[in-house]
Amino acid sequence: MKQRHRTVLIVLLILLLPTSISTLEARETTQYIAPVQWFEPNQGQIDSQFAYVAHDRGYTVFMRPTEVAYSLALPSQNGAPEEHGQMTFVNVHMQLMGAKPGTAIVGEDLLPGVSNYIKGKGSFTDIPHYGGVRYSNLYNGIDMTYYGSPDGLQYDFQVAPGADPKQIRLHFTDIERLEVSVNGDLLIHAANNSTLTHKVPYSYQVLNGLRQEVHTRYTLLDDYTVGFDVGSHDASQALVIDPPVVYSTYIGGATGSNIILGIDVDAAGNAYITGQTGSS
Numbered sequence: 001m002k003q004r005h006r007t008v009l010i011v012l013l014i015l016l017l018p019t020s021i022s023t024l025e026a027r028e029t030t031q032y033i034a035p036v037q038w039f040e041p042n043q044g045q046i047d048s049q050f051a052y053v054a055h056d057r058g059y060t061v062f063m064r065p066t067e068v069a070y071s072l073a074l075p076s077q078n079g080a081p082e083e084h085g086q087m088t089f090v091n092v093h094m095q096l097m098g099a100k101p102g103t104a105i106v107g108e109d110l111l112p113g114v115s116n117y118i119k120g121k122g123s124f125t126d127i128p129h130y131g132g133v134r135y136s137n138l139y140n141g142i143d144m145t146y147y148g149s150p151d152g153l154q155y156d157f158q159v160a161p162g163a164d165p166k167q168i169r170l171h172f173t174d175i176e177r178l179e180v181s182v183n184g185d186l187l188i189h190a191a192n193n194s195t196l197t198h199k200v201p202y203s204y205q206v207l208n209g210l211r212q213e214v215h216t217r218y219t220l221l222d223d224y225t226v227g228f229d230v231g232s233h234d235a236s237q238a239l240v241i242d243p244p245v246v247y248s249t250y251i252g253g254a255t256g257s258n259i260i261l262g263i264d265v266d267a268a269g270n271a272y273i274t275g276q277t278g279s280s
Contacts, residue, residue, distance in 0.1 A: 037148030038111055038129040045117045045124040051105045052133050054146065056153050063133065063146070065103040068094045068155075074192050090194045097169035097225065099138050108132045108145070139167040151244065157228075159239040168241070171225040178224060186218045186226060186243070199244040201228060205237050216241060 039054045046053050046062065050069075054061040062069040074088040109131030116125040132147035141163025146155045159165050172178060172188055179187040184200040203216040215231035228241055 037153055038131070039107060039133050039146070040115060040127050040129060041107060043124055043127050044122075045115075045119065045127060052107070054133075054153055056148070061146070061153055063105055065101055065105060065135070065138075066096050066099045068096070068146075070094070070196065072190075072194060072196075074194060088192060090191050091174050092188060092190050092196055093173045095171040095173065096135075096138060096144075097171045098167060099135075103138050104136045106134050106136060108134055109147075139163070142167060151246070154245055155243070157241040159241065161236050161238055165228055165230045165239065165241060169221060169225055169227050173224065175224065178220060178226060180218050180220060184217055197246040199246060201241050201243045203228075203230060203233075203239060203241045205233055205239050207234065207237060214239065218243075 037054065037056045039052050041052055042048070042050055050062040050064045052063040054063070059073060060071045062071070070092045072090045072092070074090055107128070107130035111129040111131055113129055114125070115127040115129065117123060117127070132145055135144040138144045141160040142165070143158045143160075144155060145158065146153060148154075157165070157168055174190070176189045176191070179189065181187055186198040188196040188198065190196065198218070201216040201218065203214040204211050205214060206212075214233040217229050219227050219229045221227050230239070230241070233239055
């Protein structure tokens, strides 16, 4: 006897507003198992000020030409959902100081499948998934790329020959303080005892076909702004600056909580669940 398989999909979309975060019920109708991370162009499913949104377990990242906004989901103290089924979210804004306001953000590495959202009485369908996005010529001769990795969403600065990496200045808002640890990590202390850690930058050049590391460290320009101090390198060759990002506090794992707001089953037996999920 042929067995009938049922696919269960749980989706959470965080909608970033100018001063707050709110949750949005959504229904995912893709026909494949999505990767952990993907990037979507804004086709009406998020606030119009942002060009792209990226999803990963426990957090969402919103992108516009001069800013990247992180929304981290936090567990309550007892591991249970907050009152009225609401999770707690911490917002951290990384402003790209001195960046070109008209910078183009372009999706790269088109993935199979699409997203479809139901928002109130409207819907947003056939939204493509990308494996990464590129900020082209964010600074003179410098691109920034965001992409997925086993450790979560990451970003690189790609410095063209002759370009000055000192143009890169990252200003953080909605945080308590910045700190460079003794081992060189950038600690971004946010609300609710949460911390985003940008690990020691790994910078390199490819010279004569071989990757050569370039010593790079964070330098605090003021209480909320950081830049990169790049060591000796060949300025006539391209340079990549890669600051790995670690999210130390977000919903995930077996201790999380799921909040089911609605269930529907289609003719093929696929179940669609809307609500909030606190587990991976």
